[in-house]
Amino acid sequence: xxxxxxxxxxxxxxxxxxxxxxxxxxxxxxxxxxxxxxxxxxxxxxxxxxxxxxxxxxxxxxxxxxxxxxxxxxxxxxxxxxxxxxxxxxxx
Ligand code: SF4
Ligand code: SF4
Numbered sequence: 775x776x777x778x779x780x781x782x783x784x785x786x787x788x789x790x791x792x793x794x795x796x797x798x799x800x801x802x803x804x805x806x807x808x809x810x811x812x813x814x815x816x817x818x819x820x821x822x823x824x825x826x827x828x829x830x831x832x833x834x835x836x837x838x839x840x841x842x843x844x845x846x847x848x849x850x851x852x853x854x855x856x857x858x859x860x861x862x863x864x865x866x
Contacts, residue, residue, distance in 0.1 A: 779847040781829035784854035790818040796854065797824045800832025803847070803860050810836040810863035812854055840864045 781796035791798040791814065804813040831847040841849040841862065852862040 778830040778832065779841075779849045780851040781831065782851040782853055784812075784829070784858075785856040786812070786815055786854060786858040787856070788817045789815045789858065790820050791816070791822045791829065793821055793827070795827025796829025797822045797827060798829045799824065800830050802832055803834040803836060803852075805836060805860075805863075807836075807838060810834070810839060810860040812858040812860065815858040834860075836860075836863060838865050840866050 781801060784792055784796045786792055798814050801812050801814040803810050805811040831852060833845050834842055834847045836842055841847055849862050852860055855861050
């Protein structure tokens with residue numbers, strides 16, 4: 775049984791879940807075959823109430839990423855850019 779990967783850092787400060795880091799309980803990573811991005815990103819005039827920076831990858835659609843196993847991220851932790859891209863995305 776694998777554990778979810780942490781969002782170690784996220785630079786997308788426009789996201790309502792960003793409060794010095796990702797506070798979303800579980801993010802979803804989607805995107806396209808040349809780019810993985812956090813589809814939980816949302817720009818709202820609010821900040822999520824959970825104030826600990828403990829975001830995790832709930833699921834990831836990028837099956838071609840070397841870290842993906844059955845829609846789960848096995849990287850351990852990921853880094854997310856200011857444009858909400860998964861910087862840990864890697865295709866063999
Ligand atoms: S990882 Fe996604 S949900 Fe979390 S703060 Fe960054 S863009 Fe928002
Ligand atoms: S490292 Fe790969 S499997 Fe993990 S969230 Fe990013 S794109 Fe998905």
